[in-house]
Amino acid sequence: MWKIRESEHYIFNYHENSYAEQDIAKIIEIQENCYEYICEVLNVKLNKKLNYFLCNSPVEVGELYGDNEPCNGFTRMPNKIYAVYNEDIKCIGYHEDAHMISYNTLSRPPQNFIREGLAMFFDKSWWGISNFAWIAYFLKKNKLPRLYDLIESSDFYKHSYIITYPLSGVFTDYIISIFGIETYKEFYKNLNEDFNYCFKKSFGMSLNQVELNFIKYLNNINISNDILKIIDIKLEREDFK
Incomplete structure (x- = not known):
């Protein structure tokens, strides 16, 4: 079961009693700042919120991806981001958001x-x-x-x-x-x-x-x-x- 917290441009999903829940206010601040910067540099506007799933482990992310290969993060169109957030791995910041914002406002190149x-x-x-x-x-x-x-x-x-x-x-x-x-x-x-x-x-x-x-x-x-x-x-x- 996911707990949910919304901000201006995000819907954050996280597990109860997780590191993500503990740090959710900081995560929101970081991602909103990243979002603003990406959109400013690219001069784009996104017409939907990004749906962020903060997972406990790479294994969980791999299961959600569907191939059961552990990984730290991935995006799924049109607006979902899955990322590990635990004591050792904090897969937040610009990377996955840049993917999702550019895919929705510019294109998704084949390369x-x-x-x-x-x-x-x-x-x-x-x-x-x-x-x-x-x-x-x-x-x-x-x-x-x-x-x-x-x-x-x-x-x-x-x-x-x-x-x-x-x-x-x-x-x-x-x-x-x-x-x-x-x-x-x-x-x-x-x-x-x-x-x-x-x-x-x-x-x-x-x-x-x-x-x-x-x-x-x-x-x-x-x-x-x-x-x-x-x-x-x-x-x-x-x-x-």
Whole structure:
């Protein structure tokens, strides 16, 4: 049985005596702030409340998804978000809300790299470390895949999410900073299976051309050695190869 608490833009569902119930006022404040920022950046308005289910564990989220594979969060159209909130995992913030708001007001592009890129653009970080720090690290280690190799959704998941999620966010940040949010929105709205055609039509350059400039840009970003050491430690814990 779910308990329910509504706010201006959300319907929150949570279990009695859960960490979510304990922190519900804080959760509401965080998500309302995220919602406002996402809508302001994208210059969009959503005509429905987001229905948020705060679950006790990844196992519960997997059961609700339907494949029984534990996970921390997912969205279900038209307006449902399922996320873990417990003592150790607090899957709240920008990510899932950016998915749901963009899907309802812009489009849902077929490429995971683009969808996750916009969500990670709003997140700005992965495991508490800047997306840019992660990508600077992997660039230094010569572990960055070519962007072309991530466009097909089946290829996107052949690579570690530890690389693909921050990379998609950093590339989206770069595209928006160079071409502007309105041009990016038109690209996002009109994108179909013919990625290369849509990309060049929107930005006037091929993906390969933009990628060359993107790598030049990344090479000029300086990340503290202390942060790079922290990334080493986190990757060791994840047994990342």
